[in-house]
Amino acid sequence: MRYGVSFLLLFVCAGAMFGQMEQFESLENIGQLQFRRSETILASRWGLQFNKYAVPDLEIMLNRIADSGVKWARVQTDGYAVEPEQGYYNWSVLDSVVHGLKKRKIALFITFDQKALGEWENQEKPLNPNLTELWLRYVTKLVSRYQSQVQHWEILNEPKLNANYARLVIRASKTIKEIDPEARILAGSLARMDVEGLKEILERGIGPHTDVITYHPYNEFPESVKYPFYVPVKTPQQYMRSGHSLSDLQTVLSRENQPIELWQGECGYPSSANSSSWQGRGPWGENIQAKWLLRRFLIDLSQDIPVSVCFILREPQEGERINAKGLLHHGTMQAKPAYRALQHLTRLFDQDLNQAHDIQSDIQVIDNGCFYGVRGKYPESFGTPYSKAKAPTPIERFAVSGKGGPAIVYWLPWRMQEIIRPAQIHFKLRTEIDEPVLVDLLTGNIYEIKYEKTNNFIQFLAIPLTDYPLLIIDKKRVIE
Numbered sequence: 001m002r003y004g005v006s007f008l009l010l011f012v013c014a015g016a017m018f019g020q021m022e023q024f025e026s027l028e029n030i031g032q033l034q035f036r037r038s039e040t041i042l043a044s045r046w047g048l049q050f051n052k053y054a055v056p057d058l059e060i061m062l063n064r065i066a067d068s069g070v071k072w073a074r075v076q077t078d079g080y081a082v083e084p085e086q087g088y089y090n091w092s093v094l095d096s097v098v099h100g101l102k103k104r105k106i107a108l109f110i111t112f113d114q115k116a117l118g119e120w121e122n123q124e125k126p127l128n129p130n131l132t133e134l135w136l137r138y139v140t141k142l143v144s145r146y147q148s149q150v151q152h153w154e155i156l157n158e159p160k161l162n163a164n165y166a167r168l169v170i171r172a173s174k175t176i177k178e179i180d181p182e183a184r185i186l187a188g189s190l191a192r193m194d195v196e197g198l199k200e201i202l203e204r205g206i207g208p209h210t211d212v213i214t215y216h217p218y219n220e221f222p223e224s225v226k227y228p229f230y231v232p233v234k235t236p237q238q239y240m241r242s243g244h245s246l247s248d249l250q251t252v253l254s255r256e257n258q259p260i261e262l263w264q265g266e267c268g269y270p271s272s273a274n275s276s277s278w279q280g281r282g283p284w285g286e287n288i289q290a291k292w293l294l295r296r297f298l299i300d301l302s303q304d305i306p307v308s309v310c311f312i313l314r315e316p317q318e319g320e321r322i323n324a325k326g327l328l329h330h331g332t333m334q335a336k337p338a339y340r341a342l343q344h345l346t347r348l349f350d351q352d353l354n355q356a357h358d359i360q361s362d363i364q365v366i367d368n369g370c371f372y373g374v375r376g377k378y379p380e381s382f383g384t385p386y387s388k389a390k391a392p393t394p395i396e397r398f399a400v401s402g403k404g405g406p407a408i409v410y411w412l413p414w415r416m417q418e419i420i421r422p423a424q425i426h427f428k429l430r431t432e433i434d435e436p437v438l439v440d441l442l443t444g445n446i447y448e449i450k451y452e453k454t455n456n457f458i459q460f461l462a463i464p465l466t467d468y469p470l471l472i473i474d475k476k477r478v479i480e
Contacts, residue, residue, distance in 0.1 A: 046308060192217070288416045362429070
């Protein structure tokens with residue numbers, strides 16, 4: 001009988017959300033967010049990695065990245081390798097990519113290829129001087145060609161962080177600065193936030209030659225970079241800490257004599273289990289991918305990361321498999337929910353709504369929805385910002401402000417599911433939003449919500465709580 005009830009609850013939950021259709025049945029839908037192209041947005045921190053091999057669909061791809069509303073693009077150059085035997089460089093595709101992005105008002109940083117360096121990663125062997133000079137000549141040609149359009153240059157993608165890499169960063173930085181003293185050097189490209197690797201290359205002296213350290217936070221829980229996050233192992237009673245946090249990286253960088261920025265240079269989550277490259281531990285699905293993207297980018301915002309880049313615009317073919325982290329399907333270029341979610345995010349969080357800060361708030365769960373046990377208490381030993389709070393447990397929430405006025409972001413940082421039935425909460429907080437409405441950042445739907453104002457506090461009544469970010473914002477900011 002117990003299993004029958006569980007199956008019935010699962011069936012009801014699935015029926016409430018099948019296909020991610022209209023989900024907040026108790027709220028009135030009053031509109032839909034309209035996307036903005038990159039050209040119409042002055043500035044933002046959001047970016048996408050542009051596909052290296054976009055031919056023959058280059059113009060379509062350039063328009064799709066502009067339709068997403070991002071203001072940054074990461075471009076890797078291993079499709080444009082040095083051709084030493086012929087004595088020339090093939091720039092034709094890269095020219096079109098760089099010019100096309102700049103035409104659409106998208107800034108970019110270029111990541112140098114490492115193929116010409118040969119077997120450089122073994123620090124027991126010195127760098128091959130001939131191959132190093134060949135590579136530096138390529139760096140020189142590349143920077144000289146695009147210095148009027150590109151200011152940011154990244155030294156290799158997810159390299160082995162050792163003495164040889166540090167030598168390459170220093171040599172490349174000096175070469176680039178001789179050509180363009182205003183250029184900015186990006187280094188590290190830290191796979192899975194490699195703190196020990198960062199320490200190694202800083203001890204080798206890259207600090208004075210580096211303006212930005214980039215990191216790649218591939219993990220199931222985007223929040224684990226913000227505070228210690230514990231995931232179950234073996235049994236629900238046993239937990240382990242998930243990965244490093246941004247504070248670990250920031251602590252290491254704070255020891256340098258000159259300031260070095262920290263950028264999120266690549267991240268992503270696959271929409272299916274049958275994906276090449278990093279897959280995570282599931283579950284998988286197109287809605288899950290979209291939820292992960294929203295949580296990842298908004299955690300970056302909450303930590304004031306200047307640039308956040310998602311991998312990748314279109315699903316790339318990698319051998320016999322597709323990398324399902326792309327936001328457009330490989331064959332059809334049809335948009336996944338994650339692409340639409342990105343459009344909703346870039347529509348709102350621009351230069352006029354970009355300053356995150358904590359809020360004074362109180363939350364009461366009145367309906368668990370599909371999140372059974374959400375009213376439980378979070379163990380204080382976990383050390384999160386909410387571990388000492390009364391139930392419910394850690395509901396992520398913060399305010400965002402700017403010239404566009406205040407807004408509130410909140411979500412439940414549980415393992416994401418493809419199909420849910422939202423919980424309901426009463427949410428009391430200190431804010432000065434004149435006429436609040438709720439925006440579903442996954443679907444773009446805008447809803448009327450009930451609220452009561454008392455002094456400087458607003459109590460939102462019976463509003464939904466989901467495993468992805470929802471936004472409370474002034475109606476005039478989203479209804480055109």
